Amino acid sequence: MTAMERGYEEQSESAGSKQELEQIEIELLLNGVHRLYGYDFRNYALPSLKRRIWHHVHAENVPSISALQEKVLHDRACFERFVYSLSIPVTEMFRDPGLFLTFRQKVIPLLRTYPYIRIWHAGCSTGEEVYSMAILLHEEGLYDKARIYATDMNARSLQQAKEGVYEISKMKQYTKNYMEAGGTRAFSEYYTAKYNSVILQPYLRKNIIFAEHNLATDTSFNEFNVIFCRNVMIYFNDELRDHVHGLFHESLSRFGVLVLGSKESIHFTRFSDSYEPLDRVEKIYRKNQ
Ligand SMILES: C[S@@+](CC[C@H](N)C(=O)[O-])C[C@H]1O[C@@H](n2cnc3c(N)ncnc32)[C@H](O)[C@@H]1O
Structure with a gap:
């Protein structure tokens, strides 16, 4: 050598x-x-x-x-x-507008047939995704019969979510997202501007329950018609991802809908056969039974 x-x-x-x-x-x-x-x-x-x-x-x-x-x-x-x-609390309102548009077109008609709707946003961060859902349900006339459970492990983000106060500089992007997501009103109807911030209208918060919940360690706490868990499991390894999919499968009602992030998929998990795609591109899945 x-x-x-x-x-x-x-x-x-x-x-x-x-x-x-x-x-x-x-x-x-x-x-x-x-x-x-x-x-x-x-x-x-x-x-x-x-x-x-x-x-x-x-x-x-x-x-x-x-x-x-x-x-x-x-x-x-x-x-x-x-x-x-x-x-990593990165988020925005109507993030991936195509998803919200598809949700309006393909999931809202299903939700209309239910007497009561329960939605869980797991890993909701600072709340933008949750308020987007509240606006969408409000416009579709479904908000009054809905309960939205918004959870995250991060107490600081949840506190901001509860307050519903966001930087005014973000409203231009959020307005664009809202329109691309099929929004038909003036987005500014949904907030009041104050100095450099906006506060979302209190009626949007009326049916939202914010709570700390850790997907790695906490159990299921209710039965839901829809679960949103977007851009959370990309940070997990296969074992934890499988565990969380188990939690969601257990928490979804019959024919419940699971919505994942754009880089996530139900494939290659042990639950891939338990769901049918409602929209493959937007990662919207419906539980088989
Ligand atoms: C990138 S954000 C996604 C926010 C939103 N769902 C979206 O797509 O815009 C990821 C969120 O997942 C939360 N999170 C990470 N690990 C978690 C866990 N074990 N249990 C609950 N939330 C978790 C983080 O605190 C963070 O707020």
């Missing part, structure tokens, strides 16, 4: 042991968080989890994942920032 080859070998060995060390530190951090606070991130998809953890190491100005572990376990405020940073 030449000196250069020996050099490469040593380098790759040290890269391997660095990776192993990182893996051990991540496992210790997540085990500690689970044992102390009950939040279970152990089955989140590793690549994005790693990125978020390193991002948080830098944000907390600590030198390593082990140092972050110490801070998170000893300082509740640091733990809360950690949960917030792992939760």
Whole structure:
């Protein structure tokens, strides 16, 4: 073996042991968080989890994942920032307008036949998706017979969702989304502007119940005609995704509708045969029975 080859070998060995060390530190951090606070991130998809953890190491100005572990376990405020940073609360009103348009066309007619409608938005973040649904049901004359359950593991996001206050600068994009989603009114009817913010009309909140619920650790809590869980399970590994699909299958009524995000699918889960696609492109599925 030449000196250069020996050099490469040593380098790759040290890269391997660095990776192993990182893996051990991540496992210790997540085990500690689970044992102390009950939040279970152990089955989140590793690549994005790693990125978020390193991002948080830098944000907390600590030198390593082990140092972050110490801070998170000893300082509740640091733990809360950690949960917030792992939760990726990105969302918008009428996100993926084509989905909401298709929902109007294909799901609303089914919902009209029910005396009472229960909808669960699992992983609702700061509430934009939930209020979009409230507006849609209101326009279709179904809001009064609906209850919307809006849940997330992130208490800070839920608090904002309850308040229904958003930046005015986002309204241009939301108005565009609303129109593309089949909205027929002036979107500005749904909010009152105040300085740099808008507050959504209180009547939209009337039938929404906001609650903390963790998909990794909490159980089913009701039976629903529709479950929205969009852009949440992309952050989970196969095991957790299967677990959550089990929870949804158990929570959906007969012929209940499951709506996933644009990059998600029911295929390759153990429930793929339990649903029929109502719209393959928009990821709208109907439970077989
Ligand atoms: C990217 S946002 C998606 C928001 C919205 N559904 C949408 O598509 O616009 C992901 C949300 O999932 C929530 N989340 C992540 N893991 C969760 C879990 N185990 N239980 C409940 N919510 C979770 C996060 O807190 C975050 O608010």
